[in-house]
Amino acid sequence: MSPRTTSTSLDRLLASREIVVAGGPGGVGKTTTAAALAVMASVRANAKVLVITVDPARRLADALGVGGIGNAATRVPREAFVAAGVQPRGSLFAAMLDTKQSWDAFVRRQAPDKATAERILSNPIYQNISGRFAQGHEYIAMERLYEIHAEGEYDLVVVDTPPTREALDFLDAPRRMAEFFASRLLRWLVAPARSRLVSLASRPFYQVADRILGTQFLEDVGEFFLLFQSMYEGFVARARAVGALLRDEGTTFMVVTTLEAVPAHEAARFVAALAERRLHLGLLVANKVLPASLSDPEAAVVADALQARAAETAARLAEALGLGGDVARLTRVLEEIGRSFSNFELVASRQAELLAEMAKAHEVTATVPHLPGEVSGLGDLLEIGRRLFSAPGGRSSRG
Amino acid sequence: MAGLLDRRLLFVTGKGGVGKTTVATALGLLASSRRRVLVCEVEPKGDVAAAFDGEPAGFVPREVARGLSVMEMDTEASLREYLRLYLRVPMVGRIGPVARAFDFVASAAPGVREILTVGKLCYEVREGHFDLVIVDSAASGHVVGQLAAPVGINDLVKVGAVRSQTRWMLDILQDPAQTGVVVVSTPEEMPVNEAIDLASRLGRETGVSLAGLVANRVLPELFSRGEQEIFDELSAEAGAERLADALGDCSVRPVAEVLEAAALAVRIRRSGAEHLERLRSAVEPEVPFLFVPYLFGRSHGARAVRQVADALGEELGA
Numbered sequence: 001m002s003p004r005t006t007s008t009s010l011d012r013l014l015a016s017r018e019i020v021v022a023g024g025p026g027g028v029g030k031t032t033t034a035a036a037l038a039v040m041a042s043v044r045a046n047a048k049v050l051v052i053t054v055d056p057a058r059r060l061a062d063a064l065g066v067g068g069i070g071n072a073a074t075r076v077p078r079e080a081f082v083a084a085g086v087q088p089r090g091s092l093f094a095a096m097l098d099t100k101q102s103w104d105a106f107v108r109r110q111a112p113d114k115a116t117a118e119r120i121l122s123n124p125i126y127q128n129i130s131g132r133f134a135q136g137h138e139y140i141a142m143e144r145l146y147e148i149h150a151e152g153e154y155d156l157v158v159v160d161t162p163p164t165r166e167a168l169d170f171l172d173a174p175r176r177m178a179e180f181f182a183s184r185l186l187r188w189l190v191a192p193a194r195s196r197l198v199s200l201a202s203r204p205f206y207q208v209a210d211r212i213l214g215t216q217f218l219e220d221v222g223e224f225f226l227l228f229q230s231m232y233e234g235f236v237a238r239a240r241a242v243g244a245l246l247r248d249e250g251t252t253f254m255v256v257t258t259l260e261a262v263p264a265h266e267a268a269r270f271v272a273a274l275a276e277r278r279l280h281l282g283l284l285v286a287n288k289v290l291p292a293s294l295s296d297p298e299a300a301v302v303a304d305a306l307q308a309r310a311a312e313t314a315a316r317l318a319e320a321l322g323l324g325g326d327v328a329r330l331t332r333v334l335e336e337i338g339r340s341f342s343n344f345e346l347v348a349s350r351q352a353e354l355l356a357e358m359a360k361a362h363e364v365t366a367t368v369p370h371l372p373g374e375v376s377g378l379g380d381l382l383e384i385g386r387r388l389f390s391a392p393g394g395r396s397s398r399g
Numbered sequence: 400m401a402g403l404l405d406r407r408l409l410f411v412t413g414k415g416g417v418g419k420t421t422v423a424t425a426l427g428l429l430a431s432s433r434r435r436v437l438v439c440e441v442e443p444k445g446d447v448a449a450a451f452d453g454e455p456a457g458f459v460p461r462e463v464a465r466g467l468s469v470m471e472m473d474t475e476a477s478l479r480e481y482l483r484l485y486l487r488v489p490m491v492g493r494i495g496p497v498a499r500a501f502d503f504v505a506s507a508a509p510g511v512r513e514i515l516t517v518g519k520l521c522y523e524v525r526e527g528h529f530d531l532v533i534v535d536s537a538a539s540g541h542v543v544g545q546l547a548a549p550v551g552i553n554d555l556v557k558v559g560a561v562r563s564q565t566r567w568m569l570d571i572l573q574d575p576a577q578t579g580v581v582v583v584s585t586p587e588e589m590p591v592n593e594a595i596d597l598a599s600r601l602g603r604e605t606g607v608s609l610a611g612l613v614a615n616r617v618l619p620e621l622f623s624r625g626e627q628e629i630f631d632e633l634s635a636e637a638g639a640e641r642l643a644d645a646l647g648d649c650s651v652r653p654v655a656e657v658l659e660a661a662a663l664a665v666r667i668r669r670s671g672a673e674h675l676e677r678l679r680s681a682v683e684p685e686v687p688f689l690f691v692p693y694l695f696g697r698s699h700g701a702r703a704v705r706q707v708a709d710a711l712g713e714e715l716g717a
Binding site: 026260261263291293296298299302303306309314316317320326329332334340341345347370 | 414415416417538587589590619621622625626629630632633641642644645646649650652653654656657658659660661663664666667669670695696698699
């Protein structure tokens with residue numbers, strides 16, 4: 001395939017952006033879609049592209065060559081593209097987000113001095129928290145994006161977002177982290193090291209908390225926050241900058257969803273939330289779409305006929321196929337074929353309805369067909385990438 | 400071994416989007432024919448109650464059908480109840496700000512929110528208000544944190560009332576006759592990976608036993624081996640034409656489309672079956688493995704819950 005095809009609206013969008021943030025509900029193929037977008041972008045544009053994935057499936061990681069652990073970006077070798085039948089114009093790098101490692105690096109950068117950094121890193125509370133801090137995953141993904149963007153190594157960075165209960169969480173993560181460190185309650189907690197007993201305001205709280213948690217634990221927590229507070233100013237400034245980067249005109253969002261009721265609903269709320277926050281929605285992708293032929297009324301007639309007239313059709317067909325003795329078996333096969341079509345036709349019509357609803361809220365940029373089996377190589381990612389780029393504002397062809 | 404629904408406390412979990420809530424609600428419905436059941440939504444979205452009368456559930460259990468109550472977890476309310484029951488804190492009026500402050504510690508300090516959640520559930524079991532408590536838990540990553548909280552608190556908190564409370568919780572949680580985890584997965588790569596990971600972490604990190612696996616949204620097997628051969632022949636070149644001839648009075652294109660749709664169904668089913676096989680072989684053979692068929696008609700709501708309950712009932716031989 002020649003990468004120099006006609007430029008599409010997606011080519012133009014990506015030419016004007018530096019960051020694509022992939023968001024949306026979990027379990028819809030967001031990570032794969034983000035990877036496919038980056039792969040195809042590096043093929044079509046003469047650009048240095050990075051994709052940051054979070055918890056990719058093993059085969060996807062293998063396809064990108066990021067099977068190992070760690071934050072470092074590795075280049076997807078040009079030979080892999082050539083083997084998959086394309087000559088890329090640009091280059092592709094892939095990295096995996098390691099939350100714990102990212103937090104440790106962040107603490108080292110932000111702490112006022114080395115000794116404080118080491119004390120934070122060895123604090124048992126920090127060690128417990130850094131893996132599963134409230135909003136920690138979301139925030140650190142954005143933080144890492146900021147870091148990479150500031151280094152200016154890449155023309156385009158595509159970042160996958162961690163699965164969250166609410167897809168929206170990460171949009172507000174920078175603001176919430178700033179609030180967290182600015183809060184009065186945090187100052188209360190830090191009080192033990194500043195003889196908190198004199199503080200009348202906090203007394204009832206500590207009476208109760210001491211009884212429940214024990215003083216030692218509370219002091220551990222206090223020390224942790226006291227140390228963490230030394231990073232306060234740098235942190236808040238940083239969280240604001242990260243928030244600003246999301247709103248920057250070089251940043252766009254890609255929302256991925258499947259056409260099932262629950263994920264589609266969550267995606268719709270995500271799209272609305274982007275608009276509320278004046279964040280740019282560049283792509284809305286419907287994934288795992290069943291083929292359009294399932295909505296063909298003529299095919300539905302055939303499916304019904306197969307179920308209603310299976311036996312007589314089988315008898316006639318058995319002759320043609322030379323299956324003399326197996327008419328009963330053939331009858332069952334024909335019935336199953338018809339029934340299966342009717343079942344999937346029902347699912348496909350629900351999908352069509354959801355797609356129409358989605359299109360009302362925002363132009364659906366691309367639909368990606370249901371590809372059974374998993375992405376097992378660069379070739380598969382290229383195939384999905386082609387779908388993303390091929391149908392500006394339209395439907396995909398039949399899968 | 401005791402049957403799945405003869406336990407006292409079941410945590411239903413799995414990767415996001417696999418149908419945890421539907422399965423938890425369906426198990427509750429199924430068990431409620433012979434036991435007093437409570438279904439608790441840990442991350443309240445109102446979906447459990449919506450499957451019944453649509454009235455929202457709260458922290459106080461509410462009976463929605465005969466033998467079946469629902470509640471929504473609320474860690475602040477749980478804390479209030481805890482303070483009242485165990486510490487006799489005489490400050491009902493002033494509890495608001497204290498609870499808010501506590502809520503803050505809870506969000507910052509590991510394990511506190513989790514222990515309030517698990518503690519409330521264990522409390523309901525211990526007090527015998529219900530024969531069976533079914534928990535629509537957090538997604539797999541989080542549920543280990545919840546179940547491991549009593550163990551973790553013992554490590555982090557050296558003294559205090561919370562520590563003294565963890566012992567009886569562990570007695571309930573770590574008794575396989577009373578407590579178990581049901582892991583739900585769909586026949587797809589990532590949900591299965593997460594289910595396998597969870598199954599191995601459960602015993603290691605929490606001491607809570609795996610009570611069962613539910614394979615949700617399993618597509619029907621279209622053809623037996625012999626039938627598959629016939630189908631392959633039909634899918635081969637000229638198969639559609641012959642079938643169109645045999646049907647009479649129809650063109651080839653729609654017939655080919657119907658055959659393609661069946662081929663797609665076979666491929667999806669096959670890729671799913673491989674993953675379920677992987678899941679099956681990753682856990683002990685005595686762990687029950689229940690299949691729930693893909694519902695072509697409805698994916699959620701009261702009707703779907705009823706159908707899933709029927710399917711689970713058949714699998715359990717109930």
